[in-house]
Amino acid sequence: MRRRRVAALLAAVLMGVPWLSSCTDSTHVDATGNRPTGAASTAPSNGSAAPPNTPATSDSSVDNTAGTGGSNASAAPASATGAATTPTVTPATEPGMLSGPGVTGTSISLGLIAPNAATDMGFRDGLRLWSDAVNAEGGICERTVTVRSVFGSPEVVYRSIGRDVLGLITVGTPELTALISADRIPTLTPEGTSSVIAVRTGPVVLGAPESVLAVNTASYLLRRNVIRSGGSLGVVVDDSADGQDALAGLRWWAPRHQVQLREYAPGQRPDAGVPAVYAAGSADQVTELLRQTANGGPAAVTSTAAAATLAGVNTAGGPVIATSLDAFQLGALPQEQLDRLLVATVTPAATAEHPGANAVTAAFRDAFGTERPLGARTLEGYATGQFWGRTLTAMCTEQNLTRSAATRILASQSAASPDSLYGPTDSAAQLNQGQPASRVSAVSVADPRAASGLRALTLLESAPDIAALRIG
CATH class of the missing domain: 3.40.50.2300 (Response regulator)
Incomplete structure (x- = not known):
């Protein structure tokens, strides 16, 4: 119950904080960082979430088990040698909606890959705050958003969950760039190098390289x-x-x-x-x-x-x-x-006089109390989820919840608001020009x-x- 209340609180805070938006029009935004559209969900949230200090389960908005399945659409396994997968596009439950791997009539699954907890630094906590806030508002496209989170050898984890999710989020895994590029799985990562950015079909580096x-x-x-x-x-x-x-x-x-x-x-x-x-x-x-x-x-x-x-x-x-x-x-x-x-x-520090950072930090404290330390990457986790939320909402508007639609939208949508947690990050700059999506940072x-x-x-x-x- 406390987790549900926290998610609703964060959603309410974000509704009144336009600078947390990942869109250029900041007159009114929801927890996905977008203006509500006709395709936005009004369905009630399933409200399922683990207590603050217990591991997430398969019913939680962030699932830390590898598992299999979770999609009613099929795709070839992600290849260890980089052979491209070919997702099968299938109609979802509602007429006209296309869906691919990681999408069912009630859920959208993303995957988080991080080598270990030391690299994570609270990133997963921030991502969970985002998904809980989204699901408290009814999800995206009338679907609950879940993030399957696994620590371990990046290539092993990639082969385990890559086939079953709509898209990925990676932290500290540059070795996956070639695989992600070959398999054309839409992927967001908070940090990276110029060599990753130069691979236009690889992970989109949202923060400054x-x-x-x-x-x-x-x-x-x-x-x-x-x-x-x-x-x-x-x-x-x-x-x-x-x-x-x-x-x-x-x-x-x-x-x-x-x-x-x-x-x-x-x-x-x-x-x-x-x-x-x-x-x-x-x-x-x-x-x-x-x-x-x-x-x-x-x-x-x-x-x-x-x-x-x-x-x-x-x-x-x-x-x-x-x-x-x-x-x-x-x-x-x-x-x-x-x-x-x-x-x-690549984001402001939690102690910065930045309204978005302050809102996420307050929600974290309400969710976890003072016993659990706020990680140095918690804001990155929230901001990365928010950028995925913006992309998913645009996909819903087009009635196309497939990987190819995600990639196309990432390459065409406008830059985020300068006041967002990543600043005016522009995924199109990397995907179309091979240049950094962001050129701002904090000290x-x-x-x-x-x-x-x-x-x-x-x-x-x-x-x-x-x-x-x-x-x-």
């Missing part, structure tokens, strides 16, 4: 006088796709602003006098970097301007270290050094006392020249 995150963060440091034109910026990257994408972005940005990049391998100690270091790698590498540069490490920024404009950031304990959410694991980092660690994110400082461990320094913003950055 690693290259854009690095550029926006460097621009923030420059505007706050932490680094200066004519000065230097350190960068520590490994040979991962994330690291190389971030490095490519910084190599593009630095000469445009007369900033010298000093590049270091993981474990290599930055030179004395480097005021800030961008690190794109693992949490272990960031931990080692914080320890290497503490106090007796490279000279810290001591200018009054830097101290004033980075209020609450320890610019006296060593150089400012910046990274992305992939390398942020609060429990693994040295607590005494967290106040000089900046984290770039926070690590703070174990703050919700999700991040204290917001900015809302979503971008480097002034970010539009000039081209992929490919």
